[in-house]
Amino acid sequence: MNTESLPPEFANGTAWFGTPVRALQPMDAAKAQEELTTLTELAEEKGLSRLRSVLTGSGDLTTFLGTAASLSSYMRDGMQMFPETLEALFDTPLETYLNSLFDQIAAAALAEGVVEASIMKVLRRLKREAHFLIGLGNLAGTDAETTVHRLSKLADACVRSAVNFLLLDAHRQGKLKLPDPANPGPGSGWIVLAMGKLGASELNYSSDIDLIVLVDPTAPAIPEPYEAVETFVRLTRRLIRVLQDRTEDGYVFRTDLRLRPDPGSTPLALPINAALHYYESRGQNWERAAMIKARSVAGDIAAGEAFLRELQPYVWRKYLDYAAIADVHSIKRQIHAHKGHGEVAVLGHNVKLGRGGIREIEFFVQTQQLIAGGRFPELRDRETVTNLRRLSARGWITPDAERDLVESYWFLRDVENVIQMVADEQTHILPSDKEGLRRIALLLGFPGEDAFAERLRTTLRTVEQHYAALFEAAPQLSRHLGNLVFTGDVDDPDTLETLHGLGFQRVSDICRVIRGWHFGRYKATQSAEARERLTELTPALLEAFGQTQRADEALMRFDEFLSGLPAGIQLFSLLQSNPRLLRMLVMIMGAAPRLAGIITKRPHVFDGLLDPALLSELPSREYLAQRLADFLGGARLLEETLDRLRIFAAEQRFLIGIRLLAGSIDGPRAGRAFSDLADLTIQSALNAVQQEFERIHGRVTGGRVAILGMGKLGSRELTAGSDVDLILLYDYDPQAEQSDGEKPLAPSQYYGRLTQRLIAAVSAPTAEGVLYELDLRLRPSGNKGPVATHIESFRKYQNTEAWTWEHMALTRARTIAGDEGLCAEVEEDVKSILGSERSAEKIKHDAAEMRQLVLNEKPPRNAWDLKLVPGGLMDLEFIAQIAVLLGQVDGPRHTGTHDILQHLSGTFADPQIVVELTDAHRLYTEIDQVVRLCLTGPLDPKDIPPELADTLLGRFDLPEFDVLEAHLQETSERVRAHFDRLIGT
Template sequence: MKAGLASKAKDQVWFDGPVPEMIPLDRERAVGEIAEIADAARHDDLSRLAALLDGKGRLKAFLEGVFDLSVFMRDCARRRPEILENLFDQSVAQRLSAILAEITDTVGAEDVSEKSLMAALRRLKLEAHFLIALDDLAGQAEAAVTVRRLSDLADACTSAAVDFLLREAHQQGKLTLPDPANPTEGSGWIILGMGKLGAHELNFSSDIDLVVFFEPDAPAVTDPLDAADLFARLTRRLVRILQDRTENGYVFRTDLRLRPDPGSTPLAIPVQAALLYYEGRGQNWERAAMIKARPVAGDLKAGAAFLKELQPYVWRKYMDFAAIADVHSIKRQIHAHKGHGEIAVKGHNVKLGRGGIREIEFFVQTQQLIAGGRFPELRGRETVPMLAQLAARGWITAEACDALTRQYWFLRRVEHAIQMVADEQTHTLPEDDEGLERIAHMLAFADKDAFAAEFRAALHQVERHYAALFETAPELSAGVGNLVFTGDVDDPDTLQTLHKLGFQRPSDICRVIRSWHFGRYRATQSAEARERLTELTPALLEAFGKTHRADEALMRFDEFLAGLPAGIQLFSLLQSNPALLRLLATIMGTAPRLATIVTRRPHVFDGLLDPALLSELPDRDYLAARLEAFLDPAKTYEDILDRLRIFAAEQKFLIGVRLLAGAIDAGRAGKAFSDLADLTIGAALDAVIDEFAVRHGKVKGGKVAILGMGKLGSRELTAGSDVDLILLYDHDPDAEESDGEKPLAPSHYYARLTQRLIAAVSAPTAEGVLYELDLRLRPSGNKGPVATHIESFRRYQRENAWTWEHMALTRARAVAGDAGFCKSVEGDVSAIIALPRDAAKVAKEAADMRKMIEEEKPPRDLWDIKLIPGGLIDLEFIAQVAVLTHCSSGGPNGTGTAEILAKLDPGFADPQTRQELVDAYMLYLDLTQMIRLCLTGPFEREDMPPGLADLLLRATDLPDFGVLEAHLKETSRKVRADFQALLKPRKRS
């Protein structure tokens, strides 16, 4: 430690160098937080730590910053200040080495039990996590050191659990270990670390990906016929030891989904069966995954032998250029291209987003798959050393190697900072200014603007190299054979070429393309437009061929062309911008809903020409400004309604494109679709009120509020959602009728006004429908008046409403109308929800209602995500019951389901259950948003556009559709079990 520390003690060896300045967000708050930790230190008689924290100096200032910026670090230090006290006797590096030794020693103790092992692993892992983060934030450990330390910790914890389970199985006579002192030797139990664990590149809050195999003929196996059940049980217990949340937390979340065919195979697979699978049915994504596979625990010798035997499958001897396209599809990223506009920093996914960590990893892995068969030195697991090897062999330039190495470690540091805030498995930068400022300070930037500039530059640099890799890849289909569309007769070679490109009806395609050359469409009438289109045609055919439904995609494009007013600008743009062409092909081949919008309203495509499209977030302010500008020229009531329809259609399309392109995630898409509905329905209401007043005047003191219900209320709308509304009104008590030319009594006035609003929003015009409205959630449903006086609403909700109506009210949110009245209505809703209730009665009625829905409307199949047992309805009911029974600090007034589930009280749901529910909801949200975006009807497993499968895999970050279905099935099973446990009859305080 340098001499600049005023509080330096002789035995203080915390770090190997000076600590940086770490600026808190709120210095006054930081002083209070450090004082609390000092009090905790004094309470535990940790005098050296208390003196340090009470004094002054650079180290104390650094800790103030750390504990203010990281909730995880602050809470850990407050609960266990002895972790910091230990650093007066050992440096961070020394203490981490000692922790790894303690983990090994723990499992060797004679009195160790599963419970004591779980407690010890959690205690030691928490301390190690804290110290690794502290050293990283102090600038003492480079990112490369941090990821290695995290990986070594995971290795040690996994090995300890495996050793314990093997020794126990030996003691119980289920195995006969050759050497119980070294239980893994000859055990035949193979634990492979995959992904970042296998590559020694684990991130701070990472899951660990494991694949488990066993050797039935291993020396330790007493009965080969029983081996499958035995090792499956041991694997299940291994996951429980590492993953289950206890009062001490958890060790590592564990993921076994990368094993062969996870939907139908046991947790542990015999080696021979695995080899047969990989050699006969293995896919390119599994080859890519096996690059990073490493024996991390269990029988290391057997694990190494298994990987050696698998080498011919992973490392092909020939130049496997055909694998590029398949491996690239794992990335599922549409916009691998140079500079299609700026990249948004707020909310950017550092791992999966444009220019992110995944692009660097795939940049390396594609080259490894191509060349690793002939060059063994390219078979390494770690990303950065492989960049150096690729440069050394001339596969990439030295400039690309240096740039990607530098940005890889920078992005890993950003990823760690995001996760160190609260020890959450997230890769997404905060969406608010304070959150971004927090990350900037943790990374030692002066402010968020300085960080954003460097971060954006890093993403662009990565994106440029990643795009160049695929731009220079050899053509897989275009350029093979003829593409001749002149004359009246189909050219045989052209038919063959089209078939190779993926078209099933090549003769029909020839006919369509020939029709373009006849100039029958406005877009192709000029000679210059036809010339540009002719030049573009090979690229068009290749792009549509890759959608896997090439014929349908090209036919939709033909419809799109037919509606275009002009073509030269578009054809030139597509020719110079391959990424935009790929996006158009994706829409036409994968997303019938968006394709229908484009073909019926070609002008919406103009929005794609905005270079800032993918970097600007479609939040409420963004949409409100554009709506105001779009409505400004409108002169008549009918013009306003038409313009609202045009605006909503275009913005739904552009929000959908952002989701399709990965520029926004499903949660943000739901908020954007909801904000769009709020604004356009609000504008329609204003227009209706003004138009209605021309004839009927106004009611004295009259005011209106629209209560958004269902997915609109919770800001979870999808591209195809109906809108649930309740219209509430109030007026002066002495108002008897409106003051217009044709006066109406207040109740009649607002009923007519509501009917006019329904027509304004739902009636089809030349520009279509704005939204389909559903008013059945109003008091008394369809039997009640379409507009409800606020007093009637209050009285009904307090005296007559059913439990399900109060459950629906937990998602209610005022979305339009008089601002003051809206605030008052939301206050009424909060008060109704805050009423005391019999928790057991609410839970029982919710469970009964769920059972009735299941009986009356059973799910079609696994993909009926809303209705399946353990599906969306189960999660929504859990959230609604929790809000009604005051068991969640989330809600009411339109709070999203995910937020309510994330804030369930510990007495209602333990942390592990809470996390399971949130993870399940996010999975369902990702899937339903993408499915509703792309399809106009139900999801048909056997008849989905293949490109949609790619999008669903990208959205869920899973490598294979079988893996996704297995994950969906397992998730729904867990949710149903949690639903039954949480809503079972019981007494709650």
């Protein structure tokens, strides 16, 4: 039988999906055919004749299935896991089949003899089947609106089933007395509200779900009201476990309860009266915005709806609430700051939080709702697109804005879903390589990555323009500046009032500073033309700095920057004609004292910001290597080369930091870029030093050098302020007695002096500063031994004398420079040393003892001391290093902590622990990279620059700093528990 013998609606997919399947092109036709062959064998084995007929045919459905399987590992696994489901689609169309799965999910909670383990298993299997089918339908051409509604319906069903099971279980144990066990929710007192995307029925493919859990202690099912909170907190913990713990069957949904009132100090389940009191007395405007999408989804649904009705006056106010909009807007300041920063990078772009992304459309709608929803109830709908249409109907936005934003929204939601569909990963970031981008383009039905990139850029620009127009038109952003007079020696009273209105506090000091500019006290303002340009620029400068939360500090940093400039006319002209640069400069002065200090001391690094492609070019190794080669091109003398290396490294570190601050790259990618920069510049320094050294001392026969990067350099996790840990290894012909130059040296002396020269070349201060601070203490024998180590001595020491901590350090070792042949040998040596047999008990004991010693001798300063805090980065690094030493990491050798944690073997850590460890590392890395970029010292949460706080919140899409702190605390406690379990105390 083949597809010709089946009706056309089966061959083209209409019978399955309701419409003919979308034509997808494979990246590799042979791979697609290989997937079809595998599926065909499976269909034959299971006697699925109609599926086999399609798979061996040549119709559109055949091509679609092979292509989808070859482009998405998650779809491929789904097809192989559920071939019977595909066969069933010949009898039952997708929509009907999905509804039957939702019914089965609901029934699972009420089944006879169900226990927690069995409900977890059933929910995971049914969710996986439905999830696969929804994704397959999306790839086949089902529109994004239908897809997000199906995903939301699936999540609703799973949450409701889990809640019903737990209520019945509590009823069976006598903890509750349900009015109707056949319908557990009503009267139970357990209220589960869906927030965010789930609340709006707009869930994305691999989304977590945001919930708020409340308790009505007066509900009929609760025998003892005083025990109600404790009972439901325990049930809520179990609910989280049932839904999100990873087992051999996967997980249901990752669950987030951080949107509840005051999450750092309130229980997981909060009494409704306490919640109402909180919202009415202390509720923030961001919480009002969040409540727009709140929906009662499980448990006592009617009680949840009553609670939301009671909150209506809090959420929807009768007047035009522009002040509240300004407050809500402050939580998304990082989006507004992105506006107009040149071309958008497609590679690595975040389609949710990035410029022109989904969040801007959602925020556009929510602000209009908060302004108008109090007087117009029809604008209170939870769904984004419904509200766009209603806003247009009422004249709040133009028909063009409605059309553009609706079209853009569903296109971006499609892109977001497909990104996540490739491997079921909770990410909104497009791949940073062209092959990965091509995969996304093909899954969306584009002929290739160029056509997709062009459509995406157009969409992002469209969204950005509408979003920018909204806030430029908003009253709180349209200021009449008033008087700005800075002549004479006496402050003008009207000017002081204007400055105060702009956001400055120390207005007299600001007047004094600006008078200093106009009196030509700095080199940059000594020429009449420069002062004239600065006078024209001053109102824009003051308005821009006034919009930062610490306007005085930001402007004072700018003044310090100005004082060090050798000339100003070019900069003032550029800032005047290029608002993008002005906004970037203000962002640096407001959020990043460290970066502000860099451009104050080295104003030339600011030149790099003039590149219009800065934020659209990823700082890949190839990009940096090409830039470095061009920059070193004309250098001849050693001193000139070393100075150029310092200039280049300083500028590129600054530009990598700007990309990180602006959101063009994330923390892990910044770590790789900083490390690539170190690799390349240290290799160049070694080459230059060797060349000069050989001119005087000649060469040693068979002599070779390799540099081993250790610590954060080895793991490719350098930050903006990291020093670098190195070990220099050498080898030579055993017969060689000395070098062959004018001033010959014995081999050990030769390589010792060469290493000293390299240390000076890299770390000695010159007029251009230092290249890197070096740390060589990780070499054999530490500071007591020679600075250069013969390869045989290294092998012998590591195999016979090294301590546990030295082998732990070696897990991050990576050759970064030197002779290719020796580098390859060293890599093999390291692999062999790490693969040696060890006592698990001794290794774990040594590591736990060492960690406790660090805690005793160097306790963390506060919860934001991410390296030292219990459950912080050091604990994660120790877990990864011990796993490597015990051979508990799958696949090839990795040196990065995140990569190691991601590949922990199942015998060492179960899937749920792996997810929690890697999520924690991603969280810490993002915070650590941004904080070390912006601050010169530790982060004090009581004195954090507000713009930096906004930047961090934007990274995690969290509304308030307290929520981020609570999330950090929960994460560190979870990691510490895993450390104790895996390593021991």
